[in-house]
Amino acid sequence: MINTTRWNRWRYSLYAPVYDVVAERAFRRPRRQALAQVRWQSGMRVLLVGAGTGLDLPWLPRDIEVHASDLCPAMVKRLKVRANHLGVDVEARAMDAEQLDYPDGYFDVVVMHLILAVMPQPDRGLAEAYRVLAGDGQLCIMDKFQDDERPSGVLRRSLNLATTTIATDITRQATPLLTKAGFVIEQDTAVLMGKVFRALLACKAPPTSSTDPAGVLR
Known part of the structure; x- marks a missing residue:
C-alpha cells in the first residue's frame, strides 16, 4: 500500500486534467447538500481544505x-x-x-470535502482544522x-490495500475520527450511494479537561 503526501501530490498532478470529468457531475448534489448545512453569515472567513479544482466555489x-x-x-x-x-x-x-x-482560530468555517479518506494521516488533518477554526x-x-x-471486515481491509493506493481509503469511520479530534x-446526512457518502457538520466540543485533542496540557 502506498499512501504518503508525496504519492498524493504526484497522483493528483496526473488526475488534475481529468478530475472535473469524474468529480464535477457525480458530486455536485452532495457538495450542495453539505454546504447547505452550514449556518452562513455575511463576512465569514472560510477555508476550503483539499479544494481541488474549486468545485465547491459555485x-x-x-x-x-x-481561502x-x-x-x-x-x-x-x-x-x-x-x-x-466565476468572478x-x-x-x-x-x-x-x-x-x-x-493562524490559530482564523476561520469561521473549514470545509473538507473528499479529503479525509485520502489523507495519509486524517487525524493530523483534523487537528489542523481544529487549530485554525474559531x-x-x-x-x-x-x-x-x-x-x-460496523468495523471493517477482512475482505474490506484487503480491498483497501488497493483502493488506498489508486484512490481512497474505504475503512475510515467518521464519528471516531471527529470525536478524537x-x-x-x-448534522450527519447520507448524500450518495446509500450511507457510503455522508455530509457532516461539526463544531468544537466544549472543554472538559485541561488537555487539547492531541492530549497536550494547557
Whole structure:
C-alpha cells in the first residue's frame, strides 16, 4: 500500500486534467447538500481544505472571504482559473492539509470535502482544522465513510490495500475520527450511494479537561 503526501501530490498532478470529468457531475448534489448545512453569515472567513479544482466555489455565498488550499499545485492552478471564470475572489495556495500555514482560530468555517479518506494521516488533518477554526466555528465535511457501528471486515481491509493506493481509503469511520479530534457532530446526512457518502457538520466540543485533542496540557 502506498499512501504518503508525496504519492498524493504526484497522483493528483496526473488526475488534475481529468478530475472535473469524474468529480464535477457525480458530486455536485452532495457538495450542495453539505454546504447547505452550514449556518452562513455575511463576512465569514472560510477555508476550503483539499479544494481541488474549486468545485465547491459555485455553491458558496458571495458575501464571504474565501481561502483555498490543496496539496497539488496543478489543482490550485485550475482552481484559480475557475474562480476567475466565476468572478469569485479566492486566496488560493498550495499547502499540505496536515500542516496548514494559517493562524490559530482564523476561520469561521473549514470545509473538507473528499479529503479525509485520502489523507495519509486524517487525524493530523483534523487537528489542523481544529487549530485554525474559531471557537464557535463550523467544520463542513463530505466524504465516504465506513459505518460507525460496523468495523471493517477482512475482505474490506484487503480491498483497501488497493483502493488506498489508486484512490481512497474505504475503512475510515467518521464519528471516531471527529470525536478524537475534539469535534461534536451536529448534522450527519447520507448524500450518495446509500450511507457510503455522508455530509457532516461539526463544531468544537466544549472543554472538559485541561488537555487539547492531541492530549497536550494547557
